[in-house]
Structure formats: structure tokens, C-alpha cells
Amino acid sequence: MRIAVFGATGIAGSAIVTEALTRGHVVTALSRRPQAASSGRPTVRALDVAEAGSLGPVLACADADVLTIRLAAGEEHRLAPLSRGFLDATARSGTRVLVIGGSAPLRCPDDPDRIVLDDPNRIPEAWKTIAQASLDQFHACRDHRYGGWTYLSPPAVLEPGARTGAYRRGRTTLLTDENGDS
Numbered sequence: 001m002r003i004a005v006f007g008a009t010g011i012a013g014s015a016i017v018t019e020a021l022t023r024g025h026v027v028t029a030l031s032r033r034p035q036a037a038s039s040g041r042p043t044v045r046a047l048d049v050a051e052a053g054s055l056g057p058v059l060a061c062a063d064a065d066v067l068t069i070r071l072a073a074g075e076e077h078r079l080a081p082l083s084r085g086f087l088d089a090t091a092r093s094g095t096r097v098l099v100i101g102g103s104a105p106l107r108c109p110d111d112p113d114r115i116v117l118d119d120p121n122r123i124p125e126a127w128k129t130i131a132q133a134s135l136d137q138f139h140a141c142r143d144h145r146y147g148g149w150t151y152l153s154p155p156a157v158l159e160p161g162a163r164t165g166a167y168r169r170g171r172t173t174l175l176t177d178e179n180g181d182s
Helices: 011-022 052-060 076-093 125-143
Strands: 002-006 026-031 043-046 064-067 096-100 111-115 149-152
Touching: 002 011, 011 026, 011 096, 052 076, 064 076, 076 096, 076 125, 125 149
Parallel strands: 002 026, 002 064, 026 043, 064 096, 096 149
Antiparallel strands: none
């Protein structure tokens, strides 16, 4: 499978590139700063998803796309519009897209009437802006006319770590361990 990973230099993007290559996929790693992209066998290209006109040729060469972008502090408000523009482009190309979002839209495991964004025990004040941006991104995807996307919410705290080869799959509630940590 030919997979294009947009945001390939971030925590999630670089892990996705590595995993896809390990599984024998042909990967194009795209980033505003390609020199920092994962090592290995990906095709590495500079590309900014804000330049919507440059997306078409890359999307046309992929069987699936992964959007895993985060913006600098103060730019978080651009995440939803950029995601909308990306979905517009993938709708034209007809490729499937996996959006790696955030945990903000998930339900709290101990209070299913509350979303993670609204739980101060899960989202410290310092993370509120990016958490709100991920919720806005989720709404942008949900409300988009193109249905060829899937939104993945990683754990509330996503950090580099050892590959375990195992994962847990949930639905709309934040997954936690026996200590309540995500």
C-alpha cells in the first residue's frame, strides 16, 4: 500500500512512518521540515498542508493518507481550518484519510456525561488551547461532506516510548489503565 504521512516529523507521524515501513508499505513522509523526517526507506518531501494547491499531486499517488499535524503555540486555531482544507483535497482525490487527533472529544471514563476537554483532572490549563483545537478538528471532520476519513484519538498523554506490539481499541470513551492513567 502507498501511504502518505503528513506531519511525519512529529511524535505520532514518525512512529507511523516507522511502523508502515516495517510492515512493507511504500511511505511518503511529508513535513514542513523534511530534514528531520524518520530515517529508513520513506520518500521524504517538504510540504505544508496550508498550501492546499500542493496537496493534489501527493494525494493522487497515495492509496491512503495520514494527517498528523500539530501547530506551534499561538497557531492552534488554524488546526480545524487546515483539516477542513485537507479533507477537501482528499475528497477530490478520493483517498481514505486517517486523522490523528487528540483525546479532547472522548468521554471521561468516570463521567460519561463529560468530555475529556471539560475535565480539569485530565486536561491541565496549560493544555486547554491544544485540546480545544483537537476538539475543533474533530468537529471539522465530523461536519465535512467527505466521508472517507477516520479520526483516531490517542491517549491523553502521548509520549515517545518503546513499541509494545499491543494496543487497546476503544470507541468514544478515553481508555485508561488500572491506575486511571491514559
